[in-house]
Amino acid sequence: MSNIGVIIPERAATIGDFFVGRLLPFREKRMVGPFAFIDHMGPAALKDNEGLQVPPHPHIGLSTLTFLFEGSIMHRDSLGTAIEISPGAINWMTAGKGIVHSERTPQRMIGSGGSIHGLQIWVALPKQFEQCDPEFAHIDAADVPAWSVGDVHYKLIAGSALGHESPVPVFSPMYFVEIRADKKATVNIGSQLYGESGLYILDGQVNADGNSFPPRQMLVARDATLCSFELEAGSTVYLFGGDPMPEERYIYWNFVASDERLIEDAKQRWREQGFPRVPGETGFVPLPEK
Structure with missing residues (x-):
């Protein structure tokens, strides 16, 4: 599924x-x-x-x-x-x-x-x-914390994830991460995520679950801990999420x-x-x- x-x-x-x-x-x-x-x-x-x-x-x-x-x-x-x-x-x-x-x-x-x-x-x-x-x-x-894993470059804009913590003074467990790929690459980070998770595609293309997704749309995961996707060369995406609020907003x-x-x-x-x-x-x- x-x-x-x-x-x-x-x-x-x-x-x-x-x-x-x-x-x-x-x-x-x-x-x-x-x-x-x-x-x-x-x-x-x-x-x-x-x-x-x-x-x-x-x-x-x-x-x-x-x-x-x-x-x-x-x-x-x-x-x-x-x-x-x-x-x-x-x-x-x-x-x-x-x-x-x-x-x-x-x-x-x-x-x-x-x-x-x-x-x-x-x-x-x-x-x-x-x-x-x-x-x-x-x-x-x-x-802003920044690091690279091979040809994939990360910035942790807010919150904590992937072994890093942003200096932004957040109030609840959350993350907002920029991910850029110089070359085609697979990103498999679900085991390091928590709560709910969404992926906004700014540039390039994301391949996931046998489908390809162009820019200007957001993909929301059923399970953040299963988050895995492929980025085409030159892609920039934003991964965000965290623990949901227990009460309605x-x-x-x-x-x-x-x-x-x-x-x-x-x-x-x-x-x-x-x-x-x-x-x-x-x-x-x-x-x-x-």
């Missing part, structure tokens, strides 16, 4: 005025381990006066992970953080009981060409941390919680602009009422 339980294609969605390919949540698989939301941004060329422009908006009950392949994003949040994220670096923002942030293409890049390409991810917080104080961590690209807009009352409270706080503000920002994204 095939170990592939669900195949998830990218579906078009928008954030601000920017198109993305949405992977999670999916109707047949709302979460994979603690991962509640994954968007593939771009690749998109920045034309005159264009770019990513997402005004201040709130989050609760999750950590966001931003990982870029190309371009830059200026992150500002209600903790006073103002930092530009560049390719290979990691922004990890924990919302807890509530945080507000904006995401914009740096002003110097508007009208100067270039492109933006990357992943934006939400990781649900365990119930005991849902109401923690918000915090922010930035990990430089040079500090509710998602409304940018809010994730194990209790719908927390979401209703966050909705009302945002309507009344009761969240902390982002220094230097005046606008905001209104609460969608539907």
Whole structure:
């Protein structure tokens, strides 16, 4: 029997005025381990006066992970953080009981060409941390664990797996790994994985269970411990997963919680602009009422 339980294609969605390919949540698989939301941004060329422009908006009950392949994003949040994220670096923002942030293409890049390409991810917080104080961590690209096994190259972006641990301060057992193959290679790592597991194909081709899978789709394993696949030369994939949450998670807009009352409270706080503000920002994204 095939170990592939669900195949998830990218579906078009928008954030601000920017198109993305949405992977999670999916109707047949709302979460994979603690991962509640994954968007593939771009690749998109920045034309005159264009770019990513997402005004201040709130989050609760999750950590966001931003990982870029190309371009830059200026992150500002209600903790006073103002930092530009560049390719290979990691922004990890924990919302807890509530945080507000904006995401914009740096002003110097508007009208100067270039492109933006990357992943934006939400990781649900365990119930005991849902109401923690918000915090922010930035990990430089040079500090991300990287190693090679033959012609296959690995980066552990977050969590712990395959005998390595990322400096990203995660809150539950999880992993998010980049895998690249210079030449055609078989990857057999299931014995080192745990929880639930998904594989996102960015470039190239994955061969598994007698089938071939092109880019821009996600394969979710029935059993992470049986995870084995073949990569064609030049392929890049992202392996992610971990222990699932024991309770259901509710998602409304940018809010994730194990209790719908927390979401209703966050909705009302945002309507009344009761969240902390982002220094230097005046606008905001209104609460969608539907």
